[in-house]
Amino acid sequence: MRVYNFSAGPAMLPLAALEAARSELTDWQGSGMSVMEVSHRGKAFVECAAETEALLRELMGIPQNYRVLFLQGGASGQFDAIPMNLAAEGDPVAFLNTGQWSAKAIKAARTQGLAVSVLADEAASNYTTTPAAGSYTVDPTASYLHYTPNETIGGVEFGYVPDAGAVPLVADLSSTILSRPIDVAKYGLIYAGAQKNMGPSGLCVVIVRDDLLGRARPTTPAIWNYQAMAAADSMLNTPPTFGIYLLGKILAWVKESGGLEGMAERNRAKATALYGFIDASDYYSNPVALDSRSWMNVPFLQAHPELDKTFVTEATSAGLTSLAGHRSVGGMRASIYNAMPLEGVQALIDFMTDFERRNG
């Protein structure tokens, strides 16, 4: 029996992708080997990686002047790798700070010796807001503007793409990639850890515009040097092969489910239902500003916070798992990434209704 898993990441994956992987786990494509056992430089795996990249390009509409890299080290690794690749020591860079993930990226950029300007900092609202478009100005000499389109802990999401002018826009899309169509051409660099909408942890996808290659500091580790990795088709060293393979299976599921338009429809319906229920309730509440609510991570509080643990325990028994809020903010949180069906959100709403009836 499968449960509805509301984990913030690693997170629920499409059952179809897991079942496809299971069916060939010891014998991939009739090779007599698992996909985990084949050489990354062999024809079969090189084709698998190329097909995965092609499908990602097709679904996201990635322009030809962008390179797709399959890296290791997660988004956290990129917090250091991006400054190393895109800026010299002392160069000015700009950040928007909307939560704990932005803050970690800022800290790493400072550690790498950049002159960091934080153009907007939403700490005053306890990270329940995003800065309004036009409320900040990007220094045209900045090497890049970095922001976090969706913060998983606060459940805060930008309702717009920041305008950085000619300054490359860098976005940590770990928790929103593939959740709806985006215009890749607006970004200089997109990066995303796989473990929310793209597969198992251990794979990080970087989508980088050609003109940003070749700027890496000489001390940049080879496996994070974008130009070197682009030249080697992400195989300068052994890539996380199983993650790339499973990403391919998940992309196939996305395509069969209507592509990114289909995902947007699915995710809009889930978010509308859950926020609608919370807003109509006197018992539950969501602390985030209306224009900054995340489609992917919905934190919520109940009128009796002393019952939070009971809520989580009873929900788990009802097959609704991983609903505890992040330890830094408390309460509950429902992460409803691509793989969560509307039925899962409806089951959560039904449980919340019953819990309120019994405890409200």
Place this chain on the structure above:
Amino acid sequence: MRVYNFSAGPAMLPLAALEAARSELTDWQGSGMSVMEVSHRGKAFVECAAETEALLRELMGIPQNYRVLFLQGGASGQFDAIPMNLAAEGDPVAFLNTGQWSAKAIKAARTQGLAVSVLADEAASNYTTTPAAGSYTVDPTASYLHYTPNETIGGVEFGYVPDAGAVPLVADLSSTILSRPIDVAKYGLIYAGAQKNMGPSGLCVVIVRDDLLGRARPTTPAIWNYQAMAAADSMLNTPPTFGIYLLGKILAWVKESGGLEGMAERNRAKATALYGFIDASDYYSNPVALDSRSWMNVPFLQAHPELDKTFVTEATSAGLTSLAGHRSVGGMRASIYNAMPLEGVQALIDFMTDFERRNG
């Protein structure tokens, strides 16, 4: 049908481990979730990682004053991470160069600004030898001595552990870890990409002595900072959860198969059979010095090199795959890591016998 897979890595894995993973791929421990879908900070996965570490400690006899880290970026990532963690810019470090993997580690250390001394360089033998014990002296001021106990491309392996005196010995054990007992206490740091004897690619295990923590340069990326990662039980960021889980399954298989003594017996028998056959043949040859032959990677040549492609094609048809030699050295190569049974080596010898009969 499974084949005998002689790939140098990613490589053959124990079928029992793959089947165990398959049986619970969509429902791990009755949780209704795949192990890939659960939070790395949840009780179930934290226990899984702790059990995997405990089993590795038990099998390898890792002393209490060593930390085990589960990292990302492979051994290639550690080529940069080790200098960052263990030496300041300009510090002297020593290397033994026995092949392409040593050379990559040397290049990265130079890139990270270290004063590299190569104490022995086997290039003159075309990397078919290892330096004799006692033929080099380690500068006692060196931050560490780095060597590659087994080179997968040349099929060259040290028959002894170098004596570096009080200088920490650093070893890239990617291709030999778990293949036989070792005395961990002789090393300051051991590292190994998982994709030969430990599991899928994307996981790198670092075993580091306590006193070597806390020396990292401030610019060391957080996810590679040994002290920070040790303090966070390897969960400063999301670890490669599926790789850690599968390592646990593989370690269980190693234990059931007699532990590292059992692996040594198994691997000795395979190597003895294959080298014995090659040495007795006038048709096949192995170029490596007798005292430096690898238990794990056996390169071999045939009297008619123009038939190399035919050999590989016919072997594949016979269910013996990935036998082409590395592109830089040609010929053939049989990688016979832990998971390769003696029956696989015997099947290879039978095929080689028949091939010689038909073409010799």
